[in-house]
Every structure is written in C-alpha cells, then in structure tokens.
Amino acid sequence: MGILDEFYANNDTLRVPNPSHRHAAPSAPWPWVDLGDEFDRGLLDSELPPVPPLCDHTLCGGSCWKNYPESRFPNWTEHQVEKCDIQRIIKKRDPCRLHVVDVDKEGIFTIPLENGVMEVTQKNIEQSWKAFVANERPPDLRVRAVFIEDLSGPVLQMLGAKFNIEPFFWSSSLNWIPTRFQEDPQAGKGDHITICLTFLRATLPSDFPQNPTPSIISTKPSTLSRMMIDTQAPLPLSTGHLLVLDFLSVHMIRNSKGSTIISYHPSLALPTTKAHDLHQRIELAGRSVYWQKMFQISSDPTFVMLIFLWHAMYAWDEAMENLYTHICNLETRVIETNEMRTTNELHVIRAHQLHYHELLENFRKSVEFVMKYPNPTYDNASEQERKLTKDLLERECNQLLAGINRLEMSRKLQDKRLKNVMNLVFSSVNLDDSRRMQRMTEAAVRDSSGIDLTVSTASLTISSFVAAVFGMNVKEISEDTQGTLPHYIVAAAGMTIATVWIIMAYQCQHFLDADYGFLMRLLWPILFILKLFGNEKLGKAKNDKKVARGGSGDIEMQERPSFYPSRDRAASAP
Incomplete structure (x- = not known):
C-alpha cells in the first residue's frame, strides 16, 4: 500500500459519496424509500391533507420551522429524514454564517447588513427566525443571494419553512447528488428551480484542511500507479496540483415580489468552494461592464444564476489545463524510460477521464435546463420584453454550452493522447521482448548444433553397435574369414577418432x-x-x-x- 492509498484508507472524508440518482428529484414518488424499506403505516392512515395549507408564520408559534420538513412535506417521515442525512444536520447546533449580496433593479450589487454577514447561533435563534419572517428588503430589490457557511439545523429548518423549500434540495446537497428540477410553477407569480452540480477543480495539497494522518503533500505522483482506481477521490498530478470534485448547490425562488437565491456549501475535508469565496466572486461579477449592461437591459434574476454556472466553468478550465500538462509529462517519461508500470497511471487517468465525461454532460444539462425553463413572472410582461429577455438568456446559455463543448473536445483529445501513450508503451515493451527473444534464439541455435549431433549419435550408437557386431567378418564369428576382432577394434577406433576430429574442426570456432x-x-x-x-x-x-x-x-x-x-x-x- 502506497502513501496515498493509506492516506485515502484512513480518510473517508476525502472520498465524495457516490450519488443515489433515484433520490434526486421530487418526481420520484417515494423519497428515500428503497425497495426493501418498510412503509410508515401512520402516514398511510393519516386523515390530514397531503399538501398542508401555507403558513403565515405568525400564529404557528414557530412550530412550522421547528417541525420542518414534515410540517410542510408530510410524506417526509422521520425514517426518511434520518436516511437522507437531513436529521444529522437538524441535530447540529453550531454557529452558522450567512453571507448576503443584493442586486437592485438597476443591476447594482450591494452588501447589506454588517459586511454582508448574518450569524445564527444558539443564543439568537428566535431573533433570527423573526428576521426571516419579516424578510425586510429594500423596495427596489431584484434578487438576494444567500451563501450558507457551516449549515446548522435551525438555519436549514428556518429557510425551508420560510421559503417552502422542497427537502430534495437539502438531501441532494448533503449527499452530492447531481440534479435539476422545477417545482411549484405559477404563471405570472414565480417558481422554484434547483441545480445541484458536481464539477472539477484543481487545487494544491496545501489547500487541504490539516489532518493528523500522513499529509498528502508528501505524496509523489508515482504513487498513482499503486492507488485504487476511485474516480470520486482526488487525482494527484505531476504539476503538484490535485484534481478534486467540487459541488455547486443552488436553489432559486423566482418571485414577482423579489427573488431569492440560496447557495449551500458543503463542510468536508476537501478544498471545496467556500461560502465567502463565492460570495466575493458574485459581488465582483457585479463590477463587470458586460454583465452590468445585461442587468440594465433585463430585470430577470435568472441571469444571476448563470454567474454561479460560470464559476463551475472557470474551475473546469483550470483543471483541464493542469491535466493537459500532466499528460505531456507522462508522454515525456514514457519516451525516455519505457516503463511498463507507467501504464497503471495511464489507466487511472483514463478512468477519471470517463468520469469527467459524465460530469460535463451533467453540466451541459444544467445549462440547458436554465434555458428551457424561463422565469414565469415574465408571463405578465410585454411581448417585446419577453422576447428580449429570452434572446439574452439563450445567448448567454449558448456561450456556456460552447465552453462545455470546448472542454469535452479537450477531454477527448487528451483521452486519445493517453491511448497513444499506452500504445507506445506496449510497442516499446514488445520491441524489447523481440530483441531479447532474438538473442536467446541465436544462442540456442548456436548451442544446439553440437547438442543435436551428440543426441543423434547417442541415439544410434546402440543399434549401430548391435548391427556391427552381428555383421562383423571376423573369425571369432565367421570361421572362414581372415579378419580378427583386434582388426575390427583398430578400424572402429580409427573411424571414431576421425569422426570426432572432423566434428571438432567444424565446432572449434566457438x-x-x-x-x-x-x-x-x-x-x-x-x-x-x-x-x-x-x-x-x-x-x-x-x-x-x-x-x-x-x-x-x-x-x-x-x-x-x-x-x-x-x-x-x-x-x-x-
């Protein structure tokens, strides 16, 4: 077991969980109920309506958020909430920080509150709930983006109850399940859209959180040939970077009275995108002249959602650049060394490349999803405004799709180069084997020439001797002859010596x-x-x-x- 294998074996948090796609969207009628699970008879026998009436959060005494998600979604029973990992977060009472950025009707990005941060702790839970219920916003606010850092139970329940968020958003986010879905569409009023997307990014070993086990910094790229092929784990490169999986989880409430974007950020022992980092990048995008002109032309908050997708595009492009450099280094090493063990590294990279193809396809589908489901609030807008917004949205989505196509072409090219390098390794090994076999054959032919003659002579010696004895014309056998046995021995010895002499004359050059x-x-x-x-x-x-x-x-x-x-x-x- 190499250093990297031991590091992964002792750190399960470095492995991104395999997604359960059957539990990805509300269209699945049995949320987090597998075929072998038992049904909750209490839910089946309940006389309450399947869809509870909306709560105004003034007369419920806080029970709507304290009992979320079951209070708003009765089909999510305690067993299901426990199985999908939501219950683990609900029990969490650590401080949670919410980073906020506002976009007004003029397209100006501003930071509300104090430094744009709201902290929810055990001491101010009730005050925080009142702030969520009041939902005080500037009158000219177009959309508010909230970035969740270290999600806690009260924040999950408060946001879920306040905005009536489908629990599938939380379960998909916590379990890294790529998904995209629209819910509760209302013409002229709004809807909810969710995008959960796994993407690739390059990072340095120093970006990993401190860990008491052996550090990944000391890992050499050659360890890659001994590691288990796990496409969910980080991929070390010869450039000193690691390719890790990151997660983008965005839930958008599009409403004619003001939209809200909720961005969840996982808390893992991986260098994933942090809430304050993406908060700053979104704020920085508001300084872009190109995007400012677009925000001034159209008031659709969906364009802010596209900025989140551009973050994934940047990460993908940087990762593919580092992977390209690593493949070039592998090609050079193969040409110089012809090491057969290099093929193990090539197989590992090709396995990751296949996984990257799936991730890029999910990325493509997410962009197409945004383009396919326009903002329902524009149903009340004029035909000219709807057409202008639609054309702008299609243009920007096509820009993202063009970037995804370029990434996929780059991935295919790199995969072909990997295959070419593997063929080069096998060809070099075959040539070396052929040379060795040629030398062994020449030596065998040279050594076997004398051996074959000796074996042939030995195999005929007994039969020749018997035939010679019974055919000798010596008087000891045939009395009417003149020859004697000593005469025969002298003749046979002379012929044998002459034969051996001549054979040695042929073989003496060795x-x-x-x-x-x-x-x-x-x-x-x-x-x-x-x-x-x-x-x-x-x-x-x-x-x-x-x-x-x-x-x-x-x-x-x-x-x-x-x-x-x-x-x-x-x-x-x-």
Missing part, C-alpha cells in the same frame, strides 16, 4: 577466437594449446610492461608470439 579456414581447423588441438600458452605469455608480457612503466619507462612492451592468431596479421595477408 572456443578459438580466430577465424581459420577448414584445413587450419583440422589442427584444432595444436591451435587450442597455442592459444592457452599464448594467453599466458601475453598476460605475463602485460604485467612486465606495467612493472617497466612503473620504473624507468624505457622498456617497451614485448610483442605477442608469432604463433598467436592476430586479426591484423590476417587482414594484411594476401
């Missing part, structure tokens, strides 16, 4: 370092002895020369014996 003709190789015993003595004398001469050079330096190296075979002498011979 133990003699010179290239002799066949007639010279017939003298192989003499050449072999001369080679042995020649090597001894040559070694002695070299030693004498070293000693002489260490002394006066006037003694020249002795010449090699004239009988020592020399390639130079052979080359100079006619």
Whole structure:
C-alpha cells in the first residue's frame, strides 16, 4: 500500500459519496424509500391533507420551522429524514454564517447588513427566525443571494419553512447528488428551480484542511500507479496540483415580489468552494461592464444564476489545463524510460477521464435546463420584453454550452493522447521482448548444433553397435574369414577418432577466437594449446610492461608470439 492509498484508507472524508440518482428529484414518488424499506403505516392512515395549507408564520408559534420538513412535506417521515442525512444536520447546533449580496433593479450589487454577514447561533435563534419572517428588503430589490457557511439545523429548518423549500434540495446537497428540477410553477407569480452540480477543480495539497494522518503533500505522483482506481477521490498530478470534485448547490425562488437565491456549501475535508469565496466572486461579477449592461437591459434574476454556472466553468478550465500538462509529462517519461508500470497511471487517468465525461454532460444539462425553463413572472410582461429577455438568456446559455463543448473536445483529445501513450508503451515493451527473444534464439541455435549431433549419435550408437557386431567378418564369428576382432577394434577406433576430429574442426570456432579456414581447423588441438600458452605469455608480457612503466619507462612492451592468431596479421595477408 502506497502513501496515498493509506492516506485515502484512513480518510473517508476525502472520498465524495457516490450519488443515489433515484433520490434526486421530487418526481420520484417515494423519497428515500428503497425497495426493501418498510412503509410508515401512520402516514398511510393519516386523515390530514397531503399538501398542508401555507403558513403565515405568525400564529404557528414557530412550530412550522421547528417541525420542518414534515410540517410542510408530510410524506417526509422521520425514517426518511434520518436516511437522507437531513436529521444529522437538524441535530447540529453550531454557529452558522450567512453571507448576503443584493442586486437592485438597476443591476447594482450591494452588501447589506454588517459586511454582508448574518450569524445564527444558539443564543439568537428566535431573533433570527423573526428576521426571516419579516424578510425586510429594500423596495427596489431584484434578487438576494444567500451563501450558507457551516449549515446548522435551525438555519436549514428556518429557510425551508420560510421559503417552502422542497427537502430534495437539502438531501441532494448533503449527499452530492447531481440534479435539476422545477417545482411549484405559477404563471405570472414565480417558481422554484434547483441545480445541484458536481464539477472539477484543481487545487494544491496545501489547500487541504490539516489532518493528523500522513499529509498528502508528501505524496509523489508515482504513487498513482499503486492507488485504487476511485474516480470520486482526488487525482494527484505531476504539476503538484490535485484534481478534486467540487459541488455547486443552488436553489432559486423566482418571485414577482423579489427573488431569492440560496447557495449551500458543503463542510468536508476537501478544498471545496467556500461560502465567502463565492460570495466575493458574485459581488465582483457585479463590477463587470458586460454583465452590468445585461442587468440594465433585463430585470430577470435568472441571469444571476448563470454567474454561479460560470464559476463551475472557470474551475473546469483550470483543471483541464493542469491535466493537459500532466499528460505531456507522462508522454515525456514514457519516451525516455519505457516503463511498463507507467501504464497503471495511464489507466487511472483514463478512468477519471470517463468520469469527467459524465460530469460535463451533467453540466451541459444544467445549462440547458436554465434555458428551457424561463422565469414565469415574465408571463405578465410585454411581448417585446419577453422576447428580449429570452434572446439574452439563450445567448448567454449558448456561450456556456460552447465552453462545455470546448472542454469535452479537450477531454477527448487528451483521452486519445493517453491511448497513444499506452500504445507506445506496449510497442516499446514488445520491441524489447523481440530483441531479447532474438538473442536467446541465436544462442540456442548456436548451442544446439553440437547438442543435436551428440543426441543423434547417442541415439544410434546402440543399434549401430548391435548391427556391427552381428555383421562383423571376423573369425571369432565367421570361421572362414581372415579378419580378427583386434582388426575390427583398430578400424572402429580409427573411424571414431576421425569422426570426432572432423566434428571438432567444424565446432572449434566457438572456443578459438580466430577465424581459420577448414584445413587450419583440422589442427584444432595444436591451435587450442597455442592459444592457452599464448594467453599466458601475453598476460605475463602485460604485467612486465606495467612493472617497466612503473620504473624507468624505457622498456617497451614485448610483442605477442608469432604463433598467436592476430586479426591484423590476417587482414594484411594476401
């Protein structure tokens, strides 16, 4: 197990939860009730209306928010609220900070309150609820954006009860489930739209929260080849960055009397987008000349929602730039080293690339969703104003879609380059294997030539001997012949010696370092002895020369014996 594997194994918070898409939207008729779960008989036997009447929050004594979500959505029972993780947040009583930015009818972005921050603590819960109920806003306010930092139970329940927010928004946000849906559309009055989107961003190891376990900063990119392929976990790059998943969760209440945007920000051990960071970026967008002109032309608050999507676009583009640099580094390493283990890293990156394709598709669908569902409050507007707003919205959505298409093309190109690098690795390995096999084959052929002859000779020796014995014309076997057994032995020994002599003459080039003709190789015993003595004398001469050079330096190296075979002498011979 590598350092990164151990780091992930000991830190489950670094792994983004796998989304349960069946629980993503209100169109699912059984929220967070799986096939094996039991039904709540109390809900089925209840005589209360499925849709409770709206509460004015003045006579309920606060029960509407304290019992949320069941008070507004009775089909969300205690078991379902517990299963979807909302109950865990409801029990949380830590301080929660709300960062606020307002956009007036002139398109001017302003910061209300003190530094645009409202803090809800255990001590001021009742005062906070009264502030939510009063909902005091400037008369010329177009939209108010609220960014939630460290979501607590009271804030979740207060916002949910005040704006009648579908619990699917909270459950999808807490469980990182990509979704998009419209609810409660009312012509001329408004609607609710929700966009939950997982996107990619590049970050540095130093941006991770402090952790007592081994730091990811010490992790080398090579550890990637030993890590489990988990597309929900951070992807380390050779650039020193990590590609992590981030989450954009926005719920917008479009209303003719003033719209509200609620942005949830997860609290994980990951460098996700913080509430105060996105709050500042949205405020900075209000200084853009391009967007200011658009806000002055159209009063549709949906354009503010597009700025949130542009934040995801920026993050995607930065991440793909870092991934491109990492792939270039991998290509260089493969060309220089031809390491087979590099393919493991390539497989990991390709697995993440496939996951990125899914994320980009969700991004595309989110933009198309905004373009598909225009603001219902414009049903009462003039035809010219509706057309102008529609054209502007389509233009800006098409700009985002063009950026998504560019990101997808870049992803496909990088995937092809990864495949090309993998083919290069396999080709290099195959070439190396072919060279090794060629050398092994040559050695085997060289060594087997003598072995084959020996095996063939040995296999025929017994049969040849038996045939020779019974076919000998010697008087010990056939009395009417002149030959004797000693005569046969002398003839057989002579033929055997001659055969071995000739075979050795053919094979002697393997133990003699010179290239002799066949007639010279017939003298192989003499050449072999001369080679042995020649090597001894040559070694002695070299030693004498070293000693002489260490002394006066006037003694020249002795010449090699004239009988020592020399390639130079052979080359100079006619």
